[in-house]
Amino acid sequence: MESATLTEYRSAPQPIDVPVDDWASRYGDELERHVTRMLRSVDEARDVVQELWVTALRVPPDWGEGSNIRAWLYRVATRRALDVLSARRRHDGALETRSRELEPERPVRPDAAFRGLSREGADLVRTRVAALPSRQRDAVWLRWIEGVDYETIAQRLDCSQDAARANVYQGLKRLRRELAGLWKEEDLR
Amino acid sequence: MTGTRCTYRDEDVLAWVLGDAAGARGDELTLHLAECRPCRERAEDYCALDRSAGACREGAVIRWRAFETPFGRMRIAASRKGLVRLTWRPLDDDAFVGGLEERYRKAPVVCDCDYLAPVEEQLREYFDARRTRFDIPLDLDGVTDFQRHVLTATAGLGFGEVATYTDIARRIGRPRASRAVGNALGRNPLAIVIPCHRVVRSDGSLGGYTGGPEYKEALLALEGRRDLLDEDEPALGLV
Numbered sequence: 001m002e003s004a005t006l007t008e009y010r011s012a013p014q015p016i017d018v019p020v021d022d023w024a025s026r027y028g029d030e031l032e033r034h035v036t037r038m039l040r041s042v043d044e045a046r047d048v049v050q051e052l053w054v055t056a057l058r059v060p061p062d063w064g065e066g067s068n069i070r071a072w073l074y075r076v077a078t079r080r081a082l083d084v085l086s087a088r089r090r091h092d093g094a095l096e097t098r099s100r101e102l103e104p105e106r107p108v109r110p111d112a113a114f115r116g117l118s119r120e121g122a123d124l125v126r127t128r129v130a131a132l133p134s135r136q137r138d139a140v141w142l143r144w145i146e147g148v149d150y151e152t153i154a155q156r157l158d159c160s161q162d163a164a165r166a167n168v169y170q171g172l173k174r175l176r177r178e179l180a181g182l183w184k185e186e187d188l189r
Numbered sequence: 190m191t192g193t194r195c196t197y198r199d200e201d202v203l204a205w206v207l208g209d210a211a212g213a214r215g216d217e218l219t220l221h222l223a224e225c226r227p228c229r230e231r232a233e234d235y236c237a238l239d240r241s242a243g244a245c246r247e248g249a250v251i252r253w254r255a256f257e258t259p260f261g262r263m264r265i266a267a268s269r270k271g272l273v274r275l276t277w278r279p280l281d282d283d284a285f286v287g288g289l290e291e292r293y294r295k296a297p298v299v300c301d302c303d304y305l306a307p308v309e310e311q312l313r314e315y316f317d318a319r320r321t322r323f324d325i326p327l328d329l330d331g332v333t334d335f336q337r338h339v340l341t342a343t344a345g346l347g348f349g350e351v352a353t354y355t356d357i358a359r360r361i362g363r364p365r366a367s368r369a370v371g372n373a374l375g376r377n378p379l380a381i382v383i384p385c386h387r388v389v390r391s392d393g394s395l396g397g398y399t400g401g402p403e404y405k406e407a408l409l410a411l412e413g414r415r416d417l418l419d420e421d422e423p424a425l426g427l428v
Contacts, residue, residue: 034220034223035223037223037224038222038223038229068216071215071216071219074216074219074220075215075216075219078219078222078223079236082222082229082232082233082236083236085229085233086233086236086237121241121244122243122244122247122248123244123248123295125241125244125245126244126245126248126249126250126295126296126297127294127295129245129297130290130293130294130295130296130297130298132297134283134286134298137297137298137299138299138300141245141250141297141299142299142300142302143207144207144239144242144245145242145245145246146302148302152302156300156302157300165209168207169200169203169204172203172207172235172238173199173203175238176234176235176238179238179241180234182241
């Protein structure tokens with residue numbers, strides 16, 4: 001953490017002054033077009049992009065030389081747009097929010113209360129994780145829940161990084177299949 | 190996607206959601222998600238799945254860890270509350286994990302990364318005779334009330350201090366239950382940390398030990414109680 005902060009201080013002309021205005025004038029239009037293509041709604045796309053600037057101020061990316069700020073902005077905006085789509089599709093996304101890049105300032109839709117999963121829903125998720133084959137379960141848990149990197153997982157599970165990654169992916173693919181019904185059910189609550 | 194076929198696989202989308210897809214390929218996929226409906230819907234699903242990870246951040250989980258000790262391969266397991274199991278009996282890791290899965294059906298049983306390292310460290314220190322008491326939270330939710338009373342009373346015995354089964358029975362207010370005390374200690378899920386090896390018979394003999402009597406002797410020897418041992422049969426020779 002400390003070194004990241006130092007990098008930011010070195011690379012930024014003024015540490016506190018995140019050049020959001022500059023980014024907005026350079027990339028704002030194309031980002032809005034990108035998000036509009038996903039959401040088919042200019043207004044919602046504008047909201048997503050507005051929110052992106054707020055996020056950038058709160059959790060500034062590293063904009064030092066060599067960093068691709070445009071890619072970062074696209075990624076975060078896309079991620080958020082997917083959340084909007086998901087909330088729309090699932091009615092009132094009755095799921096706990098969890099995002100690596102940003103913490104939502106507010107629910108993606110004002111009327112979409114991002115409750116946690118119901119108690120039964122949370123139990124179901126845990127039960128399905130518990131029922132994964134043990135290698136997949138270990139790998140999924142370490143990567144997905146605890147955010148451990150693949151190198152460490154490989155050491156811990158005494159396997160290659162590729163194998164660790166493959167176990168994470170196989171496990172999550174399986175969970176996606178097994179839990180597909182859950183989100184719909186949660187929406188009906 | 191219209192016209193050309195989409196070349197992205199399920200894994201690519203998943204990698205993107207997990208933040209594993211760095212660099213140009215990740216950036217391409219970001220743009221691609223605006224174009225390709227199947228990929229976008231997959232990404233939505235994985236984002237929803239990703240958000241449900243919160244269910245596991247809070248709820249029950251059993252972490253386990255194994256490491257080598259003078260007693261052989263030792264295996265420990267803990268809930269979020271505290272240690273639930275410690276054993277070195279000669280079963281393999283899979284059998285140990287299987288036993289935990291059976292006992293905790295709703296809690297994922299996962300291999301530990303760092304969480305239990307301090308427990309391992311304390312046990313190593315104990316075996317190196319550099320530690321005389323453990324500072325480890327214990328979770329005794331899985332045992333009966335009677336067993337919990339017995340285990341708690343036993344946990345009060347200090348390093349090298351011994352008591353008889355009858356002493357423990359008295360301490361829990363059931364003076365005639367020394368046999369039941371012996372049974373409860375025989376099912377101690379947390380050997381060493383709850384020092385059932387410090388409970389001996391009233392006639393001066395050591396009494397049984399689920400892990401094997403030689404281990405009871407070795408532990409007492411480690412704690413400086415060779416006076417309790419039969420001189421002719423040397424213990425495992427830890428010290």
